[in-house]
Amino acid sequence: MKFLSYVKDGTHGVAILKDGQILGLSVGDPRYPGSLDDLIDGTPTALADAAQTLALKGKPLDFDELVLLPPCTPGKIICVGLNYADHAAEANLQIPEYPVLFSRFASSVIGAKASIWLPKVSTALDFEGELAAVIGKSGRYISEGDALDYVAGYSVFNDATIRDYQLRNPQWMIGKNFDGTGPFGPFLVTADELPPGASGLAIETRLNGVTVQKSSTDQLIFDVAKLIASISEAITLEPRDVIVTGTPSGVGHVRKPPLHMKAGDVVEVEIERIGVLRNPVVPEAV
Template identity: 60%
Template sequence: MKLECYPFLTFGRIVMRFIRYQAEIGDGTAVLVGKEWRGEVGYGTSLEGSIFDQILGGASAQADILEQFAKLPIVDVTQVKLLPPIHNPGKVICVGLNYSDHTEESGYKQPDHPTLFPRFNSSLIGAGDPIIRPVVSDALDFEGELVAVIGRTGRHIEKRHALEHVAGYSIFNDGSIRDFQHRTPQWTLGKNFDGTGAFGPLFVTADELPAGAAGLAIETRLNGDVVQSSNTDKLIFDVATLVSTISEAITLEPGDIIVTGTPSGIGHAREPRLYMRPGDVVEVEIEGIGVLTNPIADEVAQQRRVAV
């Protein structure tokens, strides 16, 4: 698949982009060096999240990483399977109703506190993987969202220091099974079907983007048609607020991800409703980060987990 290489938005600072991938002989990591992805199977993956851990060492460590990866072979990203950029995140915390236009189309009163729910690792897939429409429902909906990746442990984080705890950003498609989501006041079940949480394709360090990833265009396209179009400036609770608020209750740790919410345009709010179907292709694009692309496929017998 094509992997967009956006121009850097900052000047004079070390910035990093990396992907995780799976080749025939194993998993690897590649870093964008200039306009080339360079990496190697096993390199940067000897310890869980090791490339991410190295990046957390700051500008000096990042400069060392770029120097090391510049010596590695070019990775043809069209010939490998892309994995979620953060392996096995300890927490996936999603935010609902965080754009006022989406709150309105969903029929809710705008909350005065972030609406949070969890996602589980078993639901996560990488760029290029099919988002799975389950056998029990045809109400598979799209939600393009910005991801903030935590890079520093903290609890009771003051808002003015919150962005110091964010290592970087990525993209998410919060595939939602709407009939299951709305069966109860809690949304967790409809947000956690296997193979519905697309994450990637890459990780971008925070220094490459405006503070809090603010002011970035975000767009979702279904089969090439724009279905969501907004800007991260319209987040009701911005990244700093989310980090600070969540940390009032939960210790945030490196590798945790916060999925910050979706703008209006969801299929469930349309008449007639626009759900994703097998053969569709959905793209989520965020300015300065890239494009997350996934086809849609039906669940098949081999994918079902049957208790024996």
């Protein structure tokens, strides 16, 4: 099922997309099943039960009238670098032997339709369309064979990066964590709706309607199961942790001349069967 977290008329709600229609219930309605955070944190059947309630009792909503929130409030955001061979090649870096991991902070995350901030201190704002896996239950030392049982669902992420800050030193953290640069959403698609590990899905990034990245999730060097197994060797994964699985080739910084996003641009990341994450770019209002 495709879930959506939203605000309408100042009130939070949760919805599903069913047969092309958004059906939602808001806080205060006696049938409101809880936020997506609550549902992901809840019982093993919480999402399925909520989907049934929303399908039967949800009110039709206009997508354009909703303020879209990220699918969940992330706990840990663990990102993967150089996880498509073609992206490693364009960066003139070797294919990694182990996953290259770095962290994002929830303070950088925004929802679909929200504005990506072009910071005052840089013009090197780049796009990175990525598949995100949302963890649904806690685990440590998770085997690769069991790993996909720990995924609640999948979404779309744009790991927008301030390249000059990222490349100032070997640690990428600063360039990956500017405020207002982590679009996430709009949908959380439950794992049962997709191929195992969300493999084999087309992924495409468009800047002002022009395709700038195009690949498939079956090109991941380390797939979702491998990532979960590897990460959980060190870190206990918990509900609402998000693994952002890496970007394919085509990023703007390596182009000649570089193609950086600027104020007034619109960037879209689309993953087959998951949805389209669309955001405008605006100057930072500070």
